[in-house]
Amino acid sequence: MPLHTTAQASADHAHLLTLAHERSRRYGLALRDAPHYQRLGQGALRDALDQHRFLSRHATPVMEHLYAQIANTGSMLVLTSASGLVLHSLGDSDFLPKADQVALIPGMDWSEQAQGTNAIGTALQERQAITVQGAQHFMHANHSLACSCAPIFGPHGELMGALDVTSEHHRHHPHTLALVRMSVQMLENQMLTAQFPQAIRIHFHARPEFLGTLVEGIAIFAPDGPLLSLNRSAQFQLGLPTLPQPAPDFAALFNQPLATAWNAQTQHLMLHSGVRVGCRIHLPQRPSAPTAAAKPSATQRLSHLQYLDTGDVQLAHAIARLRKVLDKDIPVMLLGETGTGKDLLAHAWHQDSARADQPFIAVNCASIPESLIEAELFGYADGAFTGARKKGAIGKIAQAHGGTLFLDEIGDMPLPLQARLLRVLQERCITPLGSEKDIPIDIAVVCATHQDLKARIAQGLFREDLYYRLNGLVVRLPALRERSDLLAVIAKVLQVVQPEGAACQLAPDVLEKLARYPWPGNVRQLHNVLRTASVLAAEEGIVTCADLPDDFLEDYAQILADEAPAAPENKAENLGDFTLQRMAQALQAHQGNVSAAAKALGISRNTFYRKKALLPPGAV
Known part of the structure; x- marks a missing residue:
């Protein structure tokens, strides 16, 4: 990044903080004031949650997905309303005491008026993403925190809330804000499509291979043509930062009647600016307008599984099999090396199912300490053990009620706990620790492992009866080095991970290195390499070798050394x-x-x- 660009970004950030501190003083706050931690009453909180149920329903799976990426980093995810009221929080167990201490729990107010300069309140006030670290907070009580927050805008452009990741100051990661912004973009796109179920959706991008990624434009039209809404990428591509009034129709934006594009099943459109874009048209299942005579075909329905199908024959076969068992009450087991994207495939399968509007709850059985996993899965009653929260806690299985439970690294689940899980799957009810009350549950189950479960059974480390209970449809994901679509995967991952508004390209020598590298960490490693490189290259717009992580370059140098003829x-x-x-x-x-x-x-x-x-x- 050029020095002057870095300096400008730093100056802009400092200016935002200066404005926020000035507002904090005008609110009558003082640096050493005791923090305002008065929690909203239960009745008022229930009313607030009911008022924001559309936001919460769509934010929950996005938060679970983001949490899976930052788990075990001592962080807390927080969803707030537009006023700064905490609606939902999710975090690592080692940060929970800290979260309670600083009140990152539902019912607390994190507006600037209540807490002074902080990432949540300041992001909502300025309507832009921001990180606030340590002493950048106005109040001394919050100086131990580092917070990265992005505002959430609704389908009509209204400010709906904010998504925040908070950690202790010394554990802050510089890429956290980029992850938060990507998650918000995903959430906004999901709310946009959910808000207009009977409208026509146009997904478009100047580079067709980017369709199905976070950077695709989404434009929503009424069946007779008027524009209803746009996502952020569509606003940028069409040059419409806000929706004009009166709203333009399809023909004004794409230079042809909507019915023509619809009936012809168009794959390319021409923007009013003259830019040619690839497109996909998603039609309502029951079109009501006379101009929409053609019925939608199955190929026109975009699915999340389809987004992951980038041309590899092995993966396409796995996806085709997964589609056949959607909503058939058949457990799914995903096999493959660590980092091959088993979690992404599980979430995509959930999103394509009839349970898509219900929770997707992911549990990594290998990352939770054995002493905590039982309470994490099944929950516990008040006073179940020393240190338990008052009123108990709801376990992950109960949280997944109505939706999908994803048990990642199931092969590492402690043997005693496997018997309890088997009972849950057989009887479809759970009993929290310290309770005698059975709670009925309705869940779809997806498991994943890199282990050879049959070998684990032979070693006495995995129950054979549980294996056959989970062994419904088994699909194996290929390692990244085995896939024939590596270049397509690189292109898609790059567009997902790069900072919002950036349009990074890869220098030819960078692409050559990425194509020759064996990727022992698979898609997860590729994701991390490209995320780091794209952040470093965001201002220049092209990723060079200087932007690649040092450990990647060292590994690549070793590859060249290994391939060279030996003396x-x-x-x-x-x-x-x-x-x-x-x-x-x-x-x-x-x-x-x-x-x-x-x-x-x-x-x-x-x-x-x-x-x-x-x-x-x-x-x-």
């Missing part, structure tokens, strides 16, 4: 001296752990990954 004295280090049989033996000896096998053979992990494809099926 005679170094022949023993060349993979040519190792037979495929020895590779297979090493993998078997280390239970499929590539890193350990490569180390035992004295070669790099990346070289092992590239050569592993030569092993015959069943060698490991």
